[in-house]
Structure formats: structure tokens, C-alpha cells
Amino acid sequence: MKRYYYWADQMPAKPDYHLPVKDFFKSLLYSLDRFSFAVNTQDPSSYPRSVRNMYGFDYAVIQLAGGNVVTTVKLVMKNSPAFNSGLQRGMMITKINGKVITAANAEELTSAIKDQTVIELTVGNWKNGAVADEKNLTIYYGYSSEQPVESRIFEKNGKKTGYLYIYDFPDGMTPSLSQKFAAFKAAGVQELIIDLRYNYGGSVSSAAALCSMIPSGITSSSPFIIYKGNKNGGEVKRTFSQQIAYDPNAVDFNTLRANALGLSKVYVLTSQSTASASEIVINNLKPYIQVVQVGDLTLGKDMAGFVVEDKRKPKKISWQLHPVIYKVFNANGQGSYSNGIPPQITAGEYTTLPLLPLGDQEETLISSALNNIYSKSAEKNASERSVKVLFQSDTPSAAIGK
Template sequence: MKLKYVLLALLVGLAFTSCSKDSDADSDSNETVVPDEINDFVWKAMNSWYYWQSDVDDLSDSKITSGNKYANFINGKTPDALFYSLLYQRGTVDRFSWIENSNEVVNVSKIAEVKKSSGFSYGIYPKDFNNVNLVALINYVVPDSPAALAGLKRGDVITKINGAQLTASNYNQLEDTQVTLTLAASVGFISTGMVTTNKAGTVTLSQTDIDENPVAYYEKKVYGSKNIAYLVYNSFKSDYNDELNAAFAKMQSDGINELVLDLRYNGGGSLETAVALAQMINGSFTNKPYVYLDFNDKHNSNDGFENLSDKVKVYNLVDNEPTFQRDESINSLALTKIYVLVSFETASASELTVQCLKKYISVITIGNETVGKFVGSNTLYDDPVSNYTSSTNKSTKHQWQLQPITFTYFNKDKDKNPDEITPNHDINPYEIFSDSVEFGNVNDPYLKKALELITGQTLRTNTQNTNISLSFRNNNLASFNPTNAAKGLYIENFKNLKK
């Protein structure tokens, strides 16, 4: 059963329009047309680094041979409109590139960041076959965030936003700086769809600056000789590398010999952190190739392997950028098999973990089909001297920066990537509505399946029967097909990338 959903913690594929029409024609006068400074940065950075540069006619090197033609071409658009016009088959092949202005953020997703947020992650589900009326299921709530202080919790279901039924046309308002939410009192299923009743009253949230710890939950579970770690990891954020390493030190002291790694809500992040995580899980393959990066033809010198290391870099945030502090020795578990929980929100660095790690150890996946994002990016700044890769000396005249796809990746054997990762053990995502319990509770159908595979036992749980119609589940899931977004895979310290 093919599942396609939308993750709304982050949005890509936004529509932009040009402020005025452009022209490829030469200026009618003999006067030299001066290229717009910001758009000149956008075009030249994309011409240099965009992974599909050779497939986009408007990024051809020949475009810049005639000064006036080039200037007329780039001057007729806003920076964002120009950027999105240069993407290769936007929305189908390239679903993930974006541009942002720090004063008007289009999309926030980096390797380390403080970001504006109300403090809750959620997934969107259709209520019926029409895919118009929707609900948002809260995946988790960040401790001490506005959402936590308002009493929201994992498993809450949002039915209305700002007093209106949540629909395909207004769900993006969940990312507004202030929202008023209506929650479901009950959720049920009939043959044609989902039925909800609403709680009295509403919850109003305002965004604030949050530096979310992605190491969201750890618990040791003991079943006979099995010391099982359950770790919820929600983003590959390099400013929390030390916390991730500390979690594995705790596992060492707990005598862990089995691991359930929950990546259901992890849309990606730092390549460097993803490589370090693999070493924490096993640790026996130091200096062996882990992931192969492939850039466009202009940057073949950057192609190559990232190898496993016994050290992890520790960063602090300085002006919202990761700043290197020190190296730490990696704490490794020497595991030869792990169980990974995945979902329609699992992407990029999380998918890399599955695809690349399984070349060294057994990786058993449980859940739903993943996003299928086997590409990555590095941030491009307006600094031609560094070939747009350094923020240190970037222009201070504006705050635009680019996050285009600049590379694709493969496992150590350079195997062709699938469209998405199909789990070894499928879980119907609608089951979570009856059993969306707090992290670690064995009523969680995903965790329950992992524990049963590890122990060889059938676990008795206090699950509820929601009587979900099989025809509704199959038909609705197959037909629901909105844009699927993800955080991505990013490279920090690009100039130090291994060649």
C-alpha cells in the first residue's frame, strides 16, 4: 500500500509569482543595463552549485555571455521568484530547494538553529476520500514551549484553526506566528471516513524562539536477557551532537544490547551528525566509507566518500550558526542489528541512516513509506570570493540566502536509491489515532511491533478498538497525495568537506 502524506512542521513548494515580466531581448537603447545585485547573486550561485544546473536552460553559462540580455533576464523578478523559476522540474524532480530572507522566512530547516515555533510537531491526515477536510495529529510537544505550557500533548488531534475546519486550503496557517486551535474530544471511523467531536473552548498559541533538543526521549526496557534502548531522535542537529553522544554513553552504562531508534518525525539535518550516529550504533568500522556524495560537473572535486570516524565534533550556536568547540570520542554500542521506526515524515539524513548503515549491519524498518529525499544541500551566501559557501564575509546589503539541492548521495556501494524506503514491517498510520500514547508506552503500535520482533513474544497491551473501516483506510490512503515536505540533509563546514 503506497502512502503519501504531508508533514507540515516545514513547508516547501510554495508558489511565488513575478512582480513584473522579464525579457531575454537586448535593451532597445545602447545603454548598459546593470544587473540587480541580489538577483545576480541568486543566478550566479545557482549556476555554480545547483545539482541540476546542466538541465536548466536558464542556468546555462551562455546566459551570461551577453551583458544586457543577462541583466534584462534577471532584473524582472524578485529574488524568490527568480530562484524558483530556475529549479529543475519543480515539485516533481526538485521538491526541496528553497530561498529565504531572514526578515521573512520562507522555510526554516538547518543543521543547528534557534527558530520561531509554538513548540509542537504534527502530521496531517485526511478525514475522507475527498482530501479536503483534514485533521492534524500532534506527534510531540517540546518541553517548556508555548504548546507545552498550554497543555497540548502527544496524540491531541486538531480539527479547527482560527475557528475554521482544517482543510487543504488553510492548514498552512498552523505555521503562523499566532494561532487558535480547536481540539477533538473524540475520534471515530465509519466506512466513508473519520468522525470527530470537538472539545469546548480553544487553545491560542504564539511562537517564540526555540532551540529544540532533538534527543527527545530515552528509556531502557528489559525483557529477560534483552536490554532494549528506545531512543526518540527528531532531528540531526549538530549543536546537540554532545547530547546524542551522551545518550549513547548512558546506553553503554545501561548494558544495552538492542536498540529501537525512532525516526518517525525526523526530517533530516546534518550530514556530519548522521555519520557520527552510525559510529555510535556500531563503532567497528572506523575510517571505512559510509556515504558517497555526488555534486554537479562544476564541482566534481567535491565528489567522494564521507568516512566513519571515532570522533564527533561538538558545536555551540553563535549568531544562530554552529561554531566548532571540540572533538569528543564517540560512545559506541557495537550493535549488529537495530530496529528503526519510520513514517511518511522520515526523510533525508534519516533515510541515509537506513540506506547506508544497512551496508554494515542489519537494519529492520517498521512503519510507513518514507519521503524519498536522497539529495542534500549547503547554504549559499552572497560572497563570490568563497564561491558563495561562506557566511563570514557575505554582503551586508541584504539578508537573502539560498538552500538549493547541491548534491545527491549513495551508500558505500553507490547503489541506486529507491523512490522511498518501504518498511520491512508495515503499520497502518491510522492506528496511531487509537493508540497515540506518550513515548515509551508499549501501546504505541510501532514500538510494540519492534519489541515483539526483538523478544519473539506477543505483547499484551490495552489498545482501543477504533473500528477503522478497511475500505476507508486503503482507499483514502491511496488517494491522498498532497506535497510532502522534509527538513533535508545539509553540510556544515563546507570548506572542510572531504574530497
């Protein structure tokens, strides 16, 4: 930590070595550090817990124009415990473990969910301004499989728009991205919407691979990212090609470029759950292409790091440290978005209920982007603030660990 931690000069001179490991690590951190964390690889309970990574769904508590407070399911991961129990995006939750959800108890109920291994939801469908067809669903704590990249092609007046929903950026996803872009290219796609609204990030190499297939005019030596650390970490610059190659299973830059769309503009859908490598996509494409961001302000993780762990064999220490080591910048040296990246087109996901499936052209954020593409103007009601978001289960603390 003294050597590489970004805020090493802010660490306490005399830390309390008697504290338990997790508390001791926290005591070393700079007060404004939201993202560094430590986990014990032999103790699952030490990992950051969230409704999403335990059960595979997320929800929002919102206040409607008339003052009514309702809770809507916004994300259900494919082949997750929630998905397998029948939960769907757009359903309304009226009770969690028998308790009616209110603005006052939403955070408390969410925290309680994280300490359980089975939860009971009372859900219904939104019909004519009310919840109907209520039923109970039981969801068991469990594993969610890797999420597929989903694609659509929308067409109007002969112009084709490609749509990609990307849940996260794991290593090894470049073959899938390459196939999607090959299909877009073969279909003659002229515009592109990338949906990163729930994407907490992951591999910068996978993010670089995505970016490499969008604009025209880049080469393997085009600069992609600048990492700036403390006096020991220094400055590291990587081209598209170098960053992609950091993933040992990646498709190489030249192969990816063969499927590039060569666009001059891209639309990116965002929310406050858009973080880390997703924000790098937005910021690091800007030197090469016009990025039109649609939705909400992003989370603001302009940081990166690497895992610090015991490499000895056999391993003697099971703890893993995930400290913040670098601030990240694009090829023009632009970064410093710790307060989030604001959209050009503000659109509230919850302005229309029920929430439509991701990939539906009538869905609020998608239709806002399509309106801009096909009629060159954002829908007026997209930015209306008649709906107030009171609580979301994927609050920023849940994004820690990406």
C-alpha cells in the same frame, strides 16, 4: 548555480533577470527539484513556513474504518508555543479558528494558519470512539527551543532494548548522543530502536556520529558516505571520522566508539516525515549492520548541498541560496531513493487511537518493533489499512529547508 547546482545543465539558457529574487531563483530550478530554496536573512517572511516551525506541533486528518473523519495531534515539540498552551500528542482537534476540520478544507485551513500569528484550536480527548472534554486553546506564533534526545530501556525475559527518539540532527549534538549510548552500554542493552519518524534531518556529521556508535567492526577509516555532484562538484568520499569532524563541536570518532554497542541489527521507526540526514542513517548503516525499518515509506531526500551566501564584510547581499548540489550514497555506492525508502515492517501510526506518548511501549510503531524483537513477528494488525490518512500538516513542502 551554473557551477555547482546538481542540474546545472537543465537551467534555462536565457533566464528572466527582471523577476523578483525568489521567483527568479525558482525559474532556475529543474522541474523535479523539490528541495532547493532561497531565503532573505533580513526578511523572516521569506523562510519556509509550516505549522511545526511556527507553532511547534503537527497533526493528521484521518478517516476511520466506519468512515468518520477525525484530526489527531501527532507531534508537540517540547517547550514550544503549542506545548506551553497545553496541547498534547493524542489530543483530537475538532476546530481550527472556529471552523470544523474536514477532508475538503484541511489543506486550506493549514495554509491559513501559516499566515497568522495566533490560532485558536478546539481540542478534546478520544474516549470510547468519540471526542470528549472539548476545550479551546490559544496558541501564539513563537520560537521552539532545541529538542532533547529522549531515551528509554525496555526489558522482557532478561533482554534489554534501548529506545532513542531523535527529533532532528543539529550540529553539536554528539555529547548528548555519547551520553545516551554510554548509559545503554552500562545497562547492557542488546537491541536498539531509533525513532526518526518526525526527523527532517539536519547535520550529516551528527547523523554519522549516531551511526558510529551502533555496529561492531568499524574503524575511523571505514567509509561512511559518497557525495556525487555535477562535473564541477565531482565526487567526495568521507569516512565516519572525517564526516563527524566536519562539526567543529563534535566529540571525536574514537571517543564515540568507546560507547559503541557493537550490534548486528538496529530498528528504525519511520514515516513520510523522515528525511535527509535521517534517511542517510538508514541507508548508510546498511553496509555494516542489518537495518529493520518499521513504519511508513520515508520522504526521499537523497540529496545534499551547502549554503551559498555573501561572505564579504560588511555583507552586501542578504539572500542565502540553499541549492541541491550532491546526490548521496553509502559505502557500497547504494542510494537513489528519491521515491522514499520502504519499510520491512509496515505499521500505520494511526491504527489505534488515541495516539500514545512517544516512548510508550504500547505505542503502535514501538510495539511493532518490540514484537519483532521479542517474538520475532510483527503484530498482524500493524499493517492493516483500515485507517486512511487524508492529510498531514507536515506535507513534503514543509520539509524543505533541511
